[in-house]
Amino acid sequence: MSLVKSENKGLGYWVHRISDEEMPALSSMVKSLESLSEDDVSSLSKLGRSIMHDNALTSRILRVANSVIYNKGRHPITTVSRAAVVLGFDALRNICLTARLIGSLLESRELSPLVHARLIARMSGSFRAAMLARMMQPYRDEQSQEEVFIAALLYHLGECAFLSAGAGEADILVQLLAPLDDDESQSVIKRRLGISFSQLTQGLAGHWGLGELLTKSLDHPEQRTGEVRCVYLANQISDAMSQDDAVRLEELMTKAAQMLDMPEREFRAKVQRCTHATMKLAEAYGAAGMAEYLRVDAQKSVGVTSESQTQAASSGDDATQLMQLRKLSMLAETGGDFNEVIMTTLTGLKDGVGLDHCGVFLLSRDRTQLLARIMLGLTPGQQQSLAQLPLNEDAAMVSLIREQQPLKWTGIIPEPFAPLAVGGLLVSPLVVEGKVIGMFYGAASGLRPGICDEQYAAFLHFTRQANICFSLPRRRQSITR
Numbered sequence: 001m002s003l004v005k006s007e008n009k010g011l012g013y014w015v016h017r018i019s020d021e022e023m024p025a026l027s028s029m030v031k032s033l034e035s036l037s038e039d040d041v042s043s044l045s046k047l048g049r050s051i052m053h054d055n056a057l058t059s060r061i062l063r064v065a066n067s068v069i070y071n072k073g074r075h076p077i078t079t080v081s082r083a084a085v086v087l088g089f090d091a092l093r094n095i096c097l098t099a100r101l102i103g104s105l106l107e108s109r110e111l112s113p114l115v116h117a118r119l120i121a122r123m124s125g126s127f128r129a130a131m132l133a134r135m136m137q138p139y140r141d142e143q144s145q146e147e148v149f150i151a152a153l154l155y156h157l158g159e160c161a162f163l164s165a166g167a168g169e170a171d172i173l174v175q176l177l178a179p180l181d182d183d184e185s186q187s188v189i190k191r192r193l194g195i196s197f198s199q200l201t202q203g204l205a206g207h208w209g210l211g212e213l214l215t216k217s218l219d220h221p222e223q224r225t226g227e228v229r230c231v232y233l234a235n236q237i238s239d240a241m242s243q244d245d246a247v248r249l250e251e252l253m254t255k256a257a258q259m260l261d262m263p264e265r266e267f268r269a270k271v272q273r274c275t276h277a278t279m280k281l282a283e284a285y286g287a288a289g290m291a292e293y294l295r296v297d298a299q300k301s302v303g304v305t306s307e308s309q310t311q312a313a314s315s316g317d318d319a320t321q322l323m324q325l326r327k328l329s330m331l332a333e334t335g336g337d338f339n340e341v342i343m344t345t346l347t348g349l350k351d352g353v354g355l356d357h358c359g360v361f362l363l364s365r366d367r368t369q370l371l372a373r374i375m376l377g378l379t380p381g382q383q384q385s386l387a388q389l390p391l392n393e394d395a396a397m398v399s400l401i402r403e404q405q406p407l408k409w410t411g412i413i414p415e416p417f418a419p420l421a422v423g424g425l426l427v428s429p430l431v432v433e434g435k436v437i438g439m440f441y442g443a444a445s446g447l448r449p450g451i452c453d454e455q456y457a458a459f460l461h462f463t464r465q466a467n468i469c470f471s472l473p474r475r476r477q478s479i480t481r
Helices: 011-022 024-035 043-052 055-065 080-087 089-106 113-135 142-153 157-165 167-177 182-193 197-208 212-218 227-242 246-259 264-284 288-302 307-313 318-334 338-353 380-385 398-403 453-470 473-479
Strands: 357-363 369-376 388-390 407-409 424-432 435-444
Touching (some): 024 043, 024 089, 043 080, 055 080, 080 089, 089 142, 089 288, 113 167, 167 182, 182 197, 212 227, 338 453, 398 424, 398 435, 424 453
């Protein structure tokens, strides 16, 4: 799409472009879900029909419904109709809305590594804010808790939608914003887009019918009370955590505890438990990149893990290997989307096989480079060093693409992996319909003995099982985006 001069842009332009040109399916889905009412007897059947035809969505919703956040009982929820009975209409609708939003915004393969990294960070922060906002409403009914969850989740909808759909303009803007502070960033955003991200959120909220709570939380939230203030404070706390701003976080924690009439120490403990629960829920939604970002962010906030803990976490675990392989077998039978298979595989490689870090790269459309998609076990800075792998003729990964054969290095490690894979590097092709579309990798950082033959065999077993999942016809649509 050709670029338009910034002075010709404004709220109407961006709302139309995102809603009608870039994301019409998401826009239509959100409007449809928001139009459903618990008081309408036909709404539940409509909601059920919108879920049932999508195996991947059904699987994701049932995983979320069975998480400790939603299923307080001992009996597993195995059907969408049962989920509606146990959780209630509003909770089920919002789980569906959250799953669709996460999937639609994150699954584009057109994003550059820089844009994808910023989108993951922003959506992860919003997801954590949503959990915090719900935690800050302990005495309200479930409907009110679900409302604040969605409002907090969508607080940065404008930025997330732009990053996901803005194509070349998003790439340019992210590069311009990288060295700037918040005030300078706001000025550049308005100059480039003609509006602020907050204004874009309000415009999309109105166009998509997302309700008043979100709009109110964006409009002078400090002058309001109750639910609106919870949504605002939850996002401010989450932003301070992401920015590692200890002073600002201290102020916000005190303010939130006072608002809730709760001892500050008790509130901090609740935030810590909520942060852990947020990571688990992100995994249930199949948002592998978000779960990893939140995990690294949580480690950053509590300090560096000790060497003994690092070695223990990297020693491998047979039970975890078996559990993740069983999950892959179930996904091959029952269906699951691309991110779900990837997250299951990478969790098995890191926590089961005992690799220090691992991830997935996808080929660019012109097949001239590999672009990082999901990584486990690396800090954001380390991930950035592996964001793009050029595939020139002498590149180490070219033979992997051409021959569709795995590779193993235990001596001289190819760049740019060398500093991060002193103990060894493993790569294996990611294959769909006989064609390589990317690669898996796993590495030993060198903090302990290098990769052994048993680990190499387990790495091959996991990646081949993942490729079997990708070969199934039911998944072709979710992979070819």
